[in-house]
Structure formats: C-alpha cells, structure tokens
Amino acid sequence: xxxxxxxxxxxxxxxxxxxxxxxxxxxxxxxxxxxxxxxxxxxxxxxxxxxxxxxxxxxxxxxxxxxxxxxxxxxxxxxxxxxxxxxxxxxxxxxxxxxxxxxxxxxxxxxxxxxxxxxxxxxxxxxxxxxxxxxxxxxxxxxxxxxxxxxxxxxxxxxxxxxxxxxxxxxxxxxxxxxxxxxxxxxxxxxxxxxxxxxxxxxxxxxxxxxxxxxxxxxxxxx
Numbered sequence: 001x002x003x004x005x006x007x008x009x010x011x012x013x014x015x016x017x018x019x020x021x022x023x024x025x026x027x028x029x030x031x032x033x034x035x036x037x038x039x040x041x042x043x044x045x046x047x048x049x050x051x052x053x054x055x056x057x058x059x060x061x062x063x064x065x066x067x068x069x070x071x072x073x074x075x076x077x078x079x080x081x082x083x084x085x086x087x088x089x090x091x092x093x094x095x096x097x098x099x100x101x102x103x104x105x106x107x108x109x110x111x112x113x114x115x116x117x118x119x120x121x122x123x124x125x126x127x128x129x130x131x132x133x134x135x136x137x138x139x140x141x142x143x144x145x146x147x148x149x150x151x152x153x154x155x156x157x158x159x160x161x162x163x164x165x166x167x168x169x170x171x172x173x174x175x176x177x178x179x180x181x182x183x184x185x186x187x188x189x190x191x192x193x194x195x196x197x198x199x200x201x202x203x204x205x206x207x208x209x210x211x212x213x214x215x216x217x218x219x220x221x222x223x
Contacts, residue, residue, distance in 0.1 A: 063199040070198050070218055073210050079221060080190035080211040085183035086125045095181060098137035102177035103170065105141045110217070112169030115188075118176050119195070119214040122186040126193050130222070133193070137181075188212050192219035 061069065088095055102121050110116035127133040127140045134140050180186070189195075189212045196202050198216050208220035 061201055066199050066201045069201050070205075073205070075213065076209050076211060079209050080192075081221070082187055083122060083126055083185050083189075083191045084129070085185055086128070086180060087183070088181045099174060099177045099181055101138040101141045102180065103173040106173040106176060107169050110215075112172065113215055114172060114176075116215045116217055117169070117173050118180070118186040119189045119192075119212075119217060119219065121176055121180045122189050123192055123195055123219065125180060126191050130191075130193050188214060189219045190221060192221050194220040 088098065090098070102124060105124055106117035106120045109120045124137060124140050128135060128137060134143055192211055194204065194208055195217050196205075198213070198218055205220070207223070209223055210218060211221045212219040
C-alpha cells in the first residue's frame with residue numbers, strides 16, 4: 001500500500017495562508033462597495049452647478065433704477081431709417097387673420113394708447129421684413145409661444161389673454177391694424193424691431209441702437 005506523501009510544514013502554511021487572503025479579499029471588496037455607495041450617496045445630495053451656485057447674479061433693478069438707466073442711453077435719431085409701406089400678399093381670409101393678430105398684439109402690449117398701439121404694430125411689420133423672423137404677421141406675433149425658451153411678445157405665453165381680457169381699445173387697435181396692412185407707416189419708430197417698457201432693462205439693450213420712445217416704450221433698431 002502506497003504511503004501518502006508527507007506534506008511539509010511550509011506547504012501547510014502556504015495552503016492556510018492561501019485561504020486567508022481569499023476571504024479577506026471578498027471582505028475588502030465588500031467594504032469598498034459599501035464605501036463607494038456612501039460617497040455616491042453624499043454626492044447626489046449636492047446641487048449641480050447653476051448660475052446661482054457658480055456666480056452671484058446681479059440684483060434686479062427697481063423700476064426707478066431701470067428708468068434712470070434707460071434715460072442714460074441716448075436716442076440716435078440719425079440712425080433711424082424710415083420703414084417701407086407694408087405690402088400684404090394674401091386673400092381676404094388671410095388678411096382678416098393678420099389684422100386680428102396685429103390688433104391683439106397692439107392691445108395687449110400697449111393697452112388703449114393710440115400711438116403706442118401704432119408703434120407696436122409697426123415693429124411687428126418691421127420684423128416680417130427683417131431677417132431672422134417669421135415671414136408672416138401671425139408668425140411674428142406668436143413666435144416662440146409654444147417653446148420653453150420663451151416667447152417674443154409676453155402676452156402670448158404668460159396667460160394674459162385668459163387672465164386679463166382686454167375690452168377698451170379693440171376698435172382702435174383693429175382700425176390701426178387695417179391701415180398698417182394697407183400700407184400706413186408709423187414713422188416715429190422707423191425700422192425698429194425691438195422695444196421694451198422703460199421700467200425694464202433687457203439683456204439685449206446694449207446690442208441695439210435706441211431710436212425712439214413712445215409713451216413708456218423704448219424702441220431699438222439693429223446696428
């Protein structure tokens with residue numbers, strides 16, 4: 001009968017030491033997973049970098065401060081160019097729709113003020129003929145109304161038409177819209193494509209030329 005080989009003490013130690021690192025390996029791996037989970041969980045509680053977490057926003061100006069700031073910007077009348085009479089291309093139904101879009105914009109943007117209504121209408125028509133804007137009256141008025149990035153005319157996306165129905169000034173606005181579509185030009189604002197009320201300071205103010213003011217509205221033309 002063959003004798004079993006006698007294993008040396010050093011060999012038995014190697015076997016035992018070989019088992020021990022294997023168990024420790026799994027324990028260390030489990031500990032590492034738990035540590036990573038804890039670190040990941042703490043990181044998930046941190047806010048992602050935003051404009052408020054990475055830098056301080058400029059404080060919003062009061063109405064008085066905004067008006068003072070806007071007053072410092074000069075009106076450059078020599079840069080104001082006269083707009084060409086608008087020529088409408090379309091049938092009676094399309095003309096009626098365009099008239100209604102123009103009148104709605106005039107009313108909700110300028111209220112019942114006659115000159116401000118005509119100025120807003122002129123801006124809309126100027127945009128129709130300018131690059132970078134829709135080529136229809138209603139397209140300009142409602143540009144961006146269905147986008148999260150924002151609309152061009154605030155009344156189209158802030159609920160004004162349902163929250164603040166306008167009554168006074170409708171006939172006046174519709175009359176001004178009909179005349180403008182037929183070729184009437186409101187010369188005081190020239191070819192302005194942008195405007196804002198004097199109690200606001202929009203971020204784009206410095207990139208345009210201030211060419212006119214009508215009541216509480218300030219009008220700008222591209223450089």
